[in-house]
Amino acid sequence: MTTDPRRQVPRTDTLLADPRLAGAGERLGRVLVKRAVQRVQQRIRAGEVAPGAAVDAVLADLPPVAGSLRPVLNATGVVVHTNLGRAPLSAAAVEAVVAASGTTDVELDLRTGRRGPRGEAAIAALLEAVPAAEAALVVNNCAAALALVATALGQGRELVLARGELVEIGDGFRIPELLESTGARLREVGATNRVALADYRDALGPGTGAVLKVHPSNFVVRGFIRAVEVGELAAALQGTGVPLVADVGSGLLRPHPVLPDEPDLQTTLAAGADLALASGDKLLGGPQAGLVLGRAELVQRLRRHPLYRAFRVDKTTLAALEATLRGPLPPVQQMLAADVADLRERARALAGRLVAGGVAADAVDADSRVGGGGAPEHPLPGAAVSLPPEFAEPLRLGATPVVGYVEDGRTLLNLRSVPPGADDALADAVLEVARRWT
Incomplete structure (x- = not known):
C-alpha cells in the first residue's frame, strides 16, 4: 500500500505558526507568507519538496520585500x-527617503508649532544650484510641469510654438495633444525643419498666452534647418508681456562637458527664458519630478493655481531631491x-x-x-x-x-x-x- 501524498502535506495553519514564518509575516505581511505556503504545499504534492523541508522552502520562496519591484x-x-526606473538614487538620497518615510515636519514649523512652507529646503537647494532662477516649484514629472504651465498661462488662449517642436515624448504621448488637453489653443509657426524669428513675431496677438520652446531631445533634424534660440526669442518678446517658456527636458542644471549640445536650466534662464522646465529623474540624477524655475511672479501664479495641488510631490520626493542636490555626486553623474x-x-x-x-x-x-x-x-x-x-x-x-x-x-x-x-x-x-x- 502507498501513502496518499496529500496526507504528508503540512497544514497551512501549522506552517504559519512556525516561529520563522511568523517572523516573516510580521515583516512582509500574512498574505504574502500564506501565498508562499500554498505554493510550497503544491510542490510537496508534486513530489518536488520533502514535507520536512516545507518551512525552508517557504522562506526561500518569499520575496526580500513586500513590494513586487526587484532590484536589477x-x-x-x-x-x-x-x-529600469531612469536615474538610480544616490545613497544619500535613499537615506533621506528612509528618514522622510515616517512622521516628518514636511509642513510644520517646529519653532512656532504652526503650518510651515512645504518643501522649502528642497526649493532652496534648487535655487542655489540654478542662481539664474528667482523662484521654483516641484511637481510629479516634466509632463505635469508642462500641463500646469499650459493651463495657467494658455487655457482659452494661444500657445505659440514651432512645428518642428511638436514632439512625441514616448509611449505614444505627444506634446501637442497634452497641451490641447489643457484647453489651450496651439499656434504652430514655421515649417518642420525651419522657423524664423519673424514667424514668432507674426503669431503674437491679444490672445497669446505664452511662447513655448520644446527641446526635441529624442531626435535630431539635419540638413536644411533653422531654429530660433532662446536668447533671440527673449529679446524679441521684451516689452510684449508674453512669457517665454522653455522645456529643456533632460534636467541638466548647468552645462556638462560630456554633453555640449544638451540644454541646461542655468543657461536657458540666463538667456532670458521666463520659465524653464525639466525632469528631476534624468540627467539631474534624482527622483521622478518635474522642475519649474524662473520669474518669481510666474512661479507664484503656478503655485496658486488649483491644478498645482493635483501635481505636487510627496515628502519622500522632496527629501530625495534635496539630498541629490546637496549630497555627493549621484550615480548618473x-x-x-x-x-x-x-x-x-x-x-x-x-x-x-x-x-x-x-x-x-x-x-x-x-x-x-x-x-x-x-x-x-x-x-x-x-x-x-x-x-x-x-x-x-x-x-x-x-x-x-x-x-x-x-x-x-x-x-x-x-x-x-x-x-x-x-x-x-x-x-x-x-x-x-x-x-x-x-
Missing part, C-alpha cells in the same frame, strides 16, 4: 533607462564622468574572472547611451564584457536579474551603467547562470 543590474549601457580606461580595466578583470570560472567571456569596446530621450546622437565610448548569446535570457531571470543586450550574436554587459561596487554581484550572476544553464 543595468548592464545595457543606457545611463538613464526608462524601463558618476556614470557620465566614468573614465574609458577605467571601464576597460574593469571589463578585463571581470572577463578574466569569468574565464577562470569556465565561461567564454571577453572584454570588448562598446558605446553606451545617455538614454531618457537625451543626446540621441552622442554615444559615450566605453567597455563591455562579451558572453555567448544564450546568456541574455537566463541572466534576466536569475536571482539577481541582469539586463544586458544582444548584439552581433553575443550578449554584451556594458559596464558604464553598472556601478563599480556591483562588479562582484555581476560576476556571481554570470557564474550562477553558467552553473545552472550550461
Whole structure:
C-alpha cells in the first residue's frame, strides 16, 4: 500500500505558526507568507519538496520585500533607462527617503508649532544650484510641469510654438495633444525643419498666452534647418508681456562637458527664458519630478493655481531631491564622468574572472547611451564584457536579474551603467547562470 501524498502535506495553519514564518509575516505581511505556503504545499504534492523541508522552502520562496519591484543590474549601457526606473538614487538620497518615510515636519514649523512652507529646503537647494532662477516649484514629472504651465498661462488662449517642436515624448504621448488637453489653443509657426524669428513675431496677438520652446531631445533634424534660440526669442518678446517658456527636458542644471549640445536650466534662464522646465529623474540624477524655475511672479501664479495641488510631490520626493542636490555626486553623474580606461580595466578583470570560472567571456569596446530621450546622437565610448548569446535570457531571470543586450550574436554587459561596487554581484550572476544553464 502507498501513502496518499496529500496526507504528508503540512497544514497551512501549522506552517504559519512556525516561529520563522511568523517572523516573516510580521515583516512582509500574512498574505504574502500564506501565498508562499500554498505554493510550497503544491510542490510537496508534486513530489518536488520533502514535507520536512516545507518551512525552508517557504522562506526561500518569499520575496526580500513586500513590494513586487526587484532590484536589477543595468548592464545595457543606457545611463538613464526608462524601463529600469531612469536615474538610480544616490545613497544619500535613499537615506533621506528612509528618514522622510515616517512622521516628518514636511509642513510644520517646529519653532512656532504652526503650518510651515512645504518643501522649502528642497526649493532652496534648487535655487542655489540654478542662481539664474528667482523662484521654483516641484511637481510629479516634466509632463505635469508642462500641463500646469499650459493651463495657467494658455487655457482659452494661444500657445505659440514651432512645428518642428511638436514632439512625441514616448509611449505614444505627444506634446501637442497634452497641451490641447489643457484647453489651450496651439499656434504652430514655421515649417518642420525651419522657423524664423519673424514667424514668432507674426503669431503674437491679444490672445497669446505664452511662447513655448520644446527641446526635441529624442531626435535630431539635419540638413536644411533653422531654429530660433532662446536668447533671440527673449529679446524679441521684451516689452510684449508674453512669457517665454522653455522645456529643456533632460534636467541638466548647468552645462556638462560630456554633453555640449544638451540644454541646461542655468543657461536657458540666463538667456532670458521666463520659465524653464525639466525632469528631476534624468540627467539631474534624482527622483521622478518635474522642475519649474524662473520669474518669481510666474512661479507664484503656478503655485496658486488649483491644478498645482493635483501635481505636487510627496515628502519622500522632496527629501530625495534635496539630498541629490546637496549630497555627493549621484550615480548618473558618476556614470557620465566614468573614465574609458577605467571601464576597460574593469571589463578585463571581470572577463578574466569569468574565464577562470569556465565561461567564454571577453572584454570588448562598446558605446553606451545617455538614454531618457537625451543626446540621441552622442554615444559615450566605453567597455563591455562579451558572453555567448544564450546568456541574455537566463541572466534576466536569475536571482539577481541582469539586463544586458544582444548584439552581433553575443550578449554584451556594458559596464558604464553598472556601478563599480556591483562588479562582484555581476560576476556571481554570470557564474550562477553558467552553473545552472550550461
